[in-house]
Amino acid sequence: MSVTILLGSASSARAAILTRAGIPFTQLAADIDEAALVTDIPEPRVQAQALATAKAHAVANKLLHDPQPHEPTYIIAADSVFEFEGQAYGKPQRPEVATQRWRAQRGKTGMLHSGHTVVAVLGGRKQRILQETVSATVSFADVTDSVIDDYVATGEPLFVAGGFTLEGHGATMITGVDGDPNAVLGLSLRAVREMLDRLGVSMTALWIATE
Template sequence: MSVTLLLGSASTSRAAILTRAGIPFTQLAADIDEAALVTDVPEPRVQAQALATAKAHAVSNMLLRDTLPDGPTYIIAADSVFEFEGHAYGKPQHPDVAIERWRAQRGKAGILHSGHTIIAVLGGRKQRIVQETVSATVAFANVSDSVIDDYVATGEPLFVAGGFTLEGHGATMIAGVDGDPNAVLGLSLRAVREMLDRLGVALTPLWTATE
């Protein structure tokens, strides 16, 4: 029986990570109130995992409500929270917020936490749930105010955790990464493979499914 991997996210970055790895998947975005969910969760690492788990449940609930899966389906969800000087930072969303954050973090380092949750939908219901949070330290270049202003003006950092990315323009402002770079991009492939292993699903046979 074929296995379906469903990415529970609208993120183009996470989709691109799976695509580059030759992993076949479908995609369905989660709709959750992120701000309300983390109100009572101060720890950045715990926030990231809570958001990933909420997304996975939201997507699996939509799937079971609207379309009964034909076979085993595994919902993969992830979310990231940036920790800087002990505080949690999500997406800046506004240019002035992004500028303020970048001026504070330039020349320093923070920790990007990416929570991962996989829910196995078997026999028309949720059967098993596995979770893992992957963290990596990101060091930032000591860039000038004008570089920060120009970067924020591109709009790239507004809707990513911590206001930065390893892709695009943001790559020019990262001094180094200690940890899984894919986790910083939003989805640790190592974690996904090991989590699927725990659910009895081997990832490598799926590589040939797209050939």
């Protein structure tokens, strides 16, 4: 029986992770009000999971709104929140915010929380929902103001949780990661594999399907 893996995100980084892992998938972005959702959730780890779950449900609802029959579909959604000195930080959005955050976190360590939700859509309805949050510690180089200014000027840190990435320019400013590096990139393949296993979907069978 064929199945569809649907990435509930517009993230090119998460799509690249699935592509590198040899997992065939389609992509559908979720439309949620992230700021409103986390207003009353102070804990960064809980925020990350709440965002991932909301995205998964939003995409499932979009899918089920289409009256056309669908083969068994497994929606994978994820979202990340950076915790630094007990506070939650999402995407900086603006250059001045990214600069301020980097000047505070340089030479220090924070925690990146990535929430994951898988929703199984079977027989025209949501059947099972699995969740897991994966956290990793990230240590930053003690870079100068000019390096930070140059990094922010690239635009790369503006739309990623915590204002950093492990790929691209950001890789030059990270001294270490303790935990799942893919979770820091946005999607833990280990967590995805285990959740799909629990739903009866073999990742190795998905590999074979792409050959």
